[in-house]
Amino acid sequence: MSGADLVIEASGIVNRFDHNVVHEGLNLAIPRGCIMALVGGSGTGKTVLLRTLILLREPQGGSLQLFGQDARAAQYSARQRLRQRIGVLFQGGALFSGLTVLENVLLPIREHGAVARADLADLGMLKLRLAGLPQDAAHKYPAELSGGMVKRAALARALALDPELLVLDEPTSGLDPIGASAFDRLVRELRDLLGLTILQATHDLDSIWHGSDTVAFLARKRVLALGPAAELAQRGEPELVAYFREGRSLAFLHELQAASGTGA
8 A cells, every 4th residue: 555545654653651661663554534443451552652643742763654744754834734634532522611512613713724704603513513413502511511412522623624534532432332333323424424534542342343444453562453353353362362352342242243143
C-alpha cells in the first residue's frame, strides 16, 4: 500500500515516562476509509498512543506520517493545520459544562473556521443532526443530557471542522448495550457518508467484533497483531488467546459461532 493511501503511518515509535517504556519500536499504518479498533490489556498504552498519533504528545523516537506529511518535522503552523484535519472524541466527552451543546460544537468553528457569523448556528445544527441529536438538545447543558447524548454531543463537536480522520477514545464506555450498538452503527454511517477514516480505542467486545474493519492489538510494547477480530481470535500468542478466547470474550465468541452456525 502506497503512502498516499495511508492516513497514519507510524514507524519505530518509542513512548516512555522516565524509565517506564510504554512503546518501543511500534509500527502502525491506517488505510484511508478504514475503521480500526485499537485494543489491548490494561497498561498497554492505548490512550498514550492515541495522543501521540494526534500530535498531543511527542514520542521519544520513531517517525510519524499524517496525511502523507512528516508530522514530527513539521513546524508549529503546519502541525496546527494537521490537527485541524483530525476530530477527536475524548473519553467521557470532555464537554465544557458551562456551555450549551450548540456552543460546545461551535467553539472550534469559531476558533478555526472561516464561517460567517450568520451561518454559524445553521452549521452547528447540521453537526448535531449528523451525530443523531434532536434539535431540542442544542440549548441544553451537558449536565442535562443522558450518557448517550453526551457521547453524541462530543461526536458532533469532533465533526465540527469537517475532519478527515476521526479519533475516538472509548466511545461506548458507560453506554448500555442498545446505546452502544446504536453508536457503532452511527460511526459506520458517518464513515460511509463523509468518507472518514476512524481510529477508536475500545474494550467493547461488540465494537471490536462488529463495529470495526480491523483490529490493532497492543502488547509487548508494540502492535503485536493486526487484522480482523475473527483472525486475531484464532492466533496462538498468549496475549491474544487471553483476550479473545477466555472469560467474557470466550462467551462472546461462542455466541457469535452459534449465531453463524460454525463450531469452535
